[in-house]
Amino acid sequence: xxxxxxxxxxxxxxxxxxxxxxxxxxxxxxxxxxxxxxxxxxxxxxxxxxxxxxxxxxxxxxxxxxxxxxxxxxxxxxxxxxxxxxxxxxxxxxxxxxxxxxxxxxxxxxxxxxxxxxxxxxxxxxxxxxxxxxxxxxxxxxxxxxxxxxxxxxxxxxxxxxxxxxxxxxxxxxxxxxxxxxxxxxxxxxxxxxxxxxxxxxxxxxxxxxxxxxxxxx
Amino acid sequence: xxxxxxxxxxxxxxxxxxxxxxxxxxxxxxxxxxxxxxxxxxxxxxxxxxxxxxxxxxxxxxxxxxxxxxxxxxxxxxxxxxxxxxxxxxxxxxxxxxxxxxxxxxxxxxxxxxxxxxxxxxxxxxxxxxxxxxxxxxxxxxxxxxxxxxxxxxxxxxxxxxxxxxxxxxxxxxxxxxxxxxxxxxxxxxxxxxxxxxxxxxxxxxxxxxxxxxxxxx
Numbered sequence: 001x002x003x004x005x006x007x008x009x010x011x012x013x014x015x016x017x018x019x020x021x022x023x024x025x026x027x028x029x030x031x032x033x034x035x036x037x038x039x040x041x042x043x044x045x046x047x048x049x050x051x052x053x054x055x056x057x058x059x060x061x062x063x064x065x066x067x068x069x070x071x072x073x074x075x076x077x078x079x080x081x082x083x084x085x086x087x088x089x090x091x092x093x094x095x096x097x098x099x100x101x102x103x104x105x106x107x108x109x110x111x112x113x114x115x116x117x118x119x120x121x122x123x124x125x126x127x128x129x130x131x132x133x134x135x136x137x138x139x140x141x142x143x144x145x146x147x148x149x150x151x152x153x154x155x156x157x158x159x160x161x162x163x164x165x166x167x168x169x170x171x172x173x174x175x176x177x178x179x180x181x182x183x184x185x186x187x188x189x190x191x192x193x194x195x196x197x198x199x200x201x202x203x204x205x206x207x208x209x210x211x212x213x214x215x216x217x218x
Numbered sequence: 219x220x221x222x223x224x225x226x227x228x229x230x231x232x233x234x235x236x237x238x239x240x241x242x243x244x245x246x247x248x249x250x251x252x253x254x255x256x257x258x259x260x261x262x263x264x265x266x267x268x269x270x271x272x273x274x275x276x277x278x279x280x281x282x283x284x285x286x287x288x289x290x291x292x293x294x295x296x297x298x299x300x301x302x303x304x305x306x307x308x309x310x311x312x313x314x315x316x317x318x319x320x321x322x323x324x325x326x327x328x329x330x331x332x333x334x335x336x337x338x339x340x341x342x343x344x345x346x347x348x349x350x351x352x353x354x355x356x357x358x359x360x361x362x363x364x365x366x367x368x369x370x371x372x373x374x375x376x377x378x379x380x381x382x383x384x385x386x387x388x389x390x391x392x393x394x395x396x397x398x399x400x401x402x403x404x405x406x407x408x409x410x411x412x413x414x415x416x417x418x419x420x421x422x423x424x425x426x427x428x429x430x431x432x433x434x435x436x
Contacts, residue, residue, distance in 0.1 A: 084314055096299060103298050110329050115329050128347070149271070
C-alpha cells in the first residue's frame, strides 16, 4: 500500500477523528496543513480546489486502481475506507447490537452535536445576532446529557465495553471541543472517565491538536 | 428472521430513510407511530421510554441472540444493521472509491444538512429570535450547492452511477424537506433529476410521508 496523504487542520475536530483512526491502524501517511481560518480559509483557494474541488477538510488522497489518485472526504467516509483497506484492528464490534450502539454513539456526535458547533453554523448564529460561544456551550451541554445517558448503558473502559471502537474515535475530539467552550464535564462522569483513559492512549495522544505541525507554538 | 418493529413518525426525515431501506431490502416489519409533536412529543413519554430509554425516533426493535429484544436507534445505525442482517441488495457500492463517495454524500446530508433544520435546532433558532423557516430554507439552499457540485461528478441515474445506494436513501428525504421549506430546486438540476427518478421507485413511494398510517388524512 502506498502512502496516503491527509489534508488536515490542527483544530478541526473532524480532522482529529481521522488522525486517530490512522494512528490506531498504524497507517503511514503524509500530513498536509490546510489553514481553515487564515485569509477566509485555505480550503477555498485554487491550489486546494485542484486537489479537492469541493473544498472539504479533512480529505485523504489515495492511490486507487491503476495507481490513479482519488480524493476521499467526510471523516466517516475516510474512516470507512481505512477500515476497508486495513481491517485490523477493526473499529467496529463484531456483535451486531454492539456495532449498532457504536454507530449510534458515533452518529449522536457526528450528526447530533458537531454540526451545531462547527465554524459554518457558528458564523450563521453570529449573523442572527446570537453569541456563538454561548450557543456552542449550551448545545453541547444539552446533547451530552443524552450521550452520558447512552454511555452509562454501553460503556466499559471505553464507549462500548472494553475495546476501542469508532465511537471512541468520535468521542475524544468532541470532548476536546466541549472543554474549548467551557462545558462543565463533571456533569458527565462516564464520558469524562472514558475520555481520560483514551487521552492516555498513544494513538490518541499523537492525534491531539496541540502536537500537530500546524498548531501554534506554545 | 422474526419481524422487526419500526417506531416512526410520518414526517420525520430520519424515519423516512429507514422506511426506504426496509422497503429496498423487502424486510417485513411492523410500523408503530410515535407522534413527535403532539403534547410535547410522545417520544418523551413513559410508555416509549420503556422501549427506548433515550427517546430517539426512528428506533428499531429487533430480536437478537437468545430471542432477546434489543432497540437500535440513529438512522445510520439502523440501516447498517439492516445491511448486515440482509446484505442483498446492498446499499454500498463494491468499488471502494464509489463506496467512499456514497458515504460522503450520505454524510453531507446526515451531518451537513439535516441537523441544521431538525425540530431541536429550529426551536433553538426561535429562542434566539430568528425565523426558523427562513433559517432552514437559507441553509438548505447553501448546502445543496455543494451537494449538487459533488453529484455532477458522481451521479449516473442515481447519486453514484446507475445503482441505488445509501446516498439515494438519504437524498430523497432531504429533498422532501427542501420542498417543505420552499427551496427553489431548479438551481440543482442533478439533485432534482435523480430525486424525480427515485420518487417513482416503488420502495421510495411506499416510504413517502404522505402514505404512512399516521399521516393526516387529505
